[in-house]
Amino acid sequence: MGASPVAAVTDIAAVDTRLNLIPTLRYTAASPEQTLADIQSLSDEDWQVSKQEHRNFGHSQRVIWFHTQIIKNHLLSTPIFLRVNYPHHDYIDLYLQHGEQNIGHFEGGDERTFASRPVDHRTFLAPVKIPMGEVVDVYLRIETQGPMMVPIELLTQVEAVKDESVLLLFVGLYFGVIIIMLVYNAFIYTSLRDSTYLYYLMYMAAVAAQQFTLFGFGFQYLWKNPEILSNNFMIMLTSGLMETSAVLFVIKFIRLRRMRSRLDRFAGYSLLACCVSMLFASFFMSFSTFISVVNIVGLVGVGCGLYIGVKGWLMGFKAARLFATAWLIYLMFIGWYLLDLMAVIDSTTYGNYAIAIGSVIELSLLSFAFADRMNQEKELRLHTQATLINVQRAMNEDLDHKVKQRTKALEQANRKLEYLSTTDGLTGLFNRRHFDQEYERLYKESIKNKQSLAVLMIDVDHFKRLNDEYGHVFGDRCLIRAGELIRQALNSPPDICARYGGEEFIVVLPNVKYNQAKQVAESLRHAFANTIVRDGRVAASMTVSIGLAFTMPTNINQHEALLKDADNYLYQAKENGRNQVVETY
Numbered sequence: 001m002g003a004s005p006v007a008a009v010t011d012i013a014a015v016d017t018r019l020n021l022i023p024t025l026r027y028t029a030a031s032p033e034q035t036l037a038d039i040q041s042l043s044d045e046d047w048q049v050s051k052q053e054h055r056n057f058g059h060s061q062r063v064i065w066f067h068t069q070i071i072k073n074h075l076l077s078t079p080i081f082l083r084v085n086y087p088h089h090d091y092i093d094l095y096l097q098h099g100e101q102n103i104g105h106f107e108g109g110d111e112r113t114f115a116s117r118p119v120d121h122r123t124f125l126a127p128v129k130i131p132m133g134e135v136v137d138v139y140l141r142i143e144t145q146g147p148m149m150v151p152i153e154l155l156t157q158v159e160a161v162k163d164e165s166v167l168l169l170f171v172g173l174y175f176g177v178i179i180i181m182l183v184y185n186a187f188i189y190t191s192l193r194d195s196t197y198l199y200y201l202m203y204m205a206a207v208a209a210q211q212f213t214l215f216g217f218g219f220q221y222l223w224k225n226p227e228i229l230s231n232n233f234m235i236m237l238t239s240g241l242m243e244t245s246a247v248l249f250v251i252k253f254i255r256l257r258r259m260r261s262r263l264d265r266f267a268g269y270s271l272l273a274c275c276v277s278m279l280f281a282s283f284f285m286s287f288s289t290f291i292s293v294v295n296i297v298g299l300v301g302v303g304c305g306l307y308i309g310v311k312g313w314l315m316g317f318k319a320a321r322l323f324a325t326a327w328l329i330y331l332m333f334i335g336w337y338l339l340d341l342m343a344v345i346d347s348t349t350y351g352n353y354a355i356a357i358g359s360v361i362e363l364s365l366l367s368f369a370f371a372d373r374m375n376q377e378k379e380l381r382l383h384t385q386a387t388l389i390n391v392q393r394a395m396n397e398d399l400d401h402k403v404k405q406r407t408k409a410l411e412q413a414n415r416k417l418e419y420l421s422t423t424d425g426l427t428g429l430f431n432r433r434h435f436d437q438e439y440e441r442l443y444k445e446s447i448k449n450k451q452s453l454a455v456l457m458i459d460v461d462h463f464k465r466l467n468d469e470y471g472h473v474f475g476d477r478c479l480i481r482a483g484e485l486i487r488q489a490l491n492s493p494p495d496i497c498a499r500y501g502g503e504e505f506i507v508v509l510p511n512v513k514y515n516q517a518k519q520v521a522e523s524l525r526h527a528f529a530n531t532i533v534r535d536g537r538v539a540a541s542m543t544v545s546i547g548l549a550f551t552m553p554t555n556i557n558q559h560e561a562l563l564k565d566a567d568n569y570l571y572q573a574k575e576n577g578r579n580q581v582v583e584t585y
């Protein structure tokens with residue numbers, strides 16, 4: 001390479017708004033120990049000229065000296081500043097030399113305290129004050145462990161303020177959006193307690209913290225002294241946090257544990273291990289090493305996010321569409337930023353915005369993906385609920401049916417039980433116990449209604465003989481027939497009849513006249529006498545004796561007396577020779 005003198009002496013009074021100094025600069029890479037005097041003693045051959053509009057030296061250079069010459073041919077209408085519009089160089093030194101004399105030395109860089117800067121600004125901004133009509137040598141030394149991005153320009157104070165206003169508007173919008181999303185998702189997390197949201201919140205907070213650092217605001221407003229907290233460390237820490245939370249979020253969001261492919265799970269968890277290692281490495285690794293590794297891990301991580309998103313999408317997980325798109329867009333912006341960092345492309349002015357824009361688009365899309373996922377889960381929940389309700393309804397109907405069946409069976413059993421407990425098993429008439437209850441009830445009713453009551457005590461004559469002669473079974477047959485004859489003779493209800501003892505029956509007739517009662521007794525007696533009971537070859541007839549008691553009941557205490565009366569008349573009927581009715585009168 002031949003001699004490289006300065007391209008032209010720049011008249012700073014001619015700077016209207018701004019002037020890119022790169023085309024007028026020559027530069028040389030140097031070792032960190034070389035001083036200004038060493039650099040001044042270099043010959044023209046040691047310098048190189050930048051032919052490009054912007055210069056980005058990538059990661060390869062640690063220290064670069066720049067040199068140009070300026071002059072002020074007129075009075076300045078506004079102060080002129082020299083700006084290095086990249087906030088993360090470790091050390092910046094600006095020397096203004098008039099011949100052998102140093103007329104200005106300004107320091108900057110984030111490895112020095114913020115207070116050492118000539119102007120309180122997140123980037124290096126130094127006033128250029130030089131004597132009128134004199135050529136002044138400008139030496140700029142930049143030392144950094146990070147990417148050597150050197151957008152160097154001269155600009156008026158008004159222009160610097162304008163630039164900053166535009167940037168602050170952008171940054172305000174950016175952090176405004178991020179804060180809204182943070183608060184919104186924090187609310188969702190507090191109500192849902194879904195750890196996916198927590199990882200998303202962590203990721204978003206880490207992205208915001210890193211942007212805050214990358215724009216230079218962290219160093220300007222928070223950690224102003226690198227001995228307490230270094231800017232480089234904060235970039236490393238936020239990168240580690242960002243990557244770790246992003247991978248945790250991806251794993252949780254896409255439910256990696258459920259993914260069928262072991263390889264995917266292995267890749268996912270390996271990446272997580274890598275990111276966690278990066279997070280720890282940020283505490284002791286050198287910045288230059290960290291940055292080159294973290295960029296690769298970041299790129300692989302975002303690529304994995306995209307891959308997992310596409311795979312989830314193909315597997316029918318609908319929310320993965322937006323998820324994959326989010327990572328794809330972020331990947332494009334990161335790609336742009338990294339290419340810029342590695343000096344493959346040169347977009348120094350816009351490079352700073354790339355990750356910020358990419359991240360805000362990505363975070364918004366992820367929010368939509370979340371909403372989509374929630375929607376999908378809601379649909380699934382509703383579907384499951386509907387299925388459950390149907391199952392429950394079917395079970396309830398079945399249960400209802402069974403309960404109805406059981407109730408019916410129980411009612412039948414109860415009815416049967418009641419029948420058995422109130423009825424005589426042989427004749428089907430009321431049994432004695434039930435008769436007592438019914439009789440008392442009728443008696444009370446008759447008192448209340450002022451109605452008469454007749455009691456017929458009926459006993460089969462010489463039943464023992466019948467039993468002895470034809471056998472017990474035939475005797476039973478006769479008793480059954482007796483029950484039928486009695487039932488046929490009555491109006492039941494309100495009349496009641498019962499088997500009162502072995503071959504003894506009782507009939508109660510409420511609200512009858514005496515003659516009617518007597519008629520019933522007589523017709524019963526005739527019915528018995530005229531009936532022949534047959535069982536196979538055996539046939540016999542039977543007679544009955546009847547005691548008839550009649551009263552107009554007035555006192556419940558008398559109800560047993562009426563029975564006793566009927567019994568006494570029956571006894572008399574037996575005494576009188578049987579087959580007759582003996583009555584009250």
Ligand SMILES: Nc1nc2c(ncn2[C@@H]2O[C@H](COP(=O)(O)OP(=O)(O)OP(=O)(O)O)[C@@H](O)[C@H]2O)c(=O)[nH]1
Pocket residue numbers: 426459460461462463464465467471472473474475476479501502503574578
């Ligand atoms: N087959 C049968 N016999 C019964 C039943 N309950 C009582 N007896 C019989 O009925 C008979 C009643 O006899 P008694 O009390 O001496 O009276 P009776 O022979 O009818 O004579 P009188 O009443 O004086 O006319 C007894 O032999 C009892 O064993 C029954 O359910 N079935």
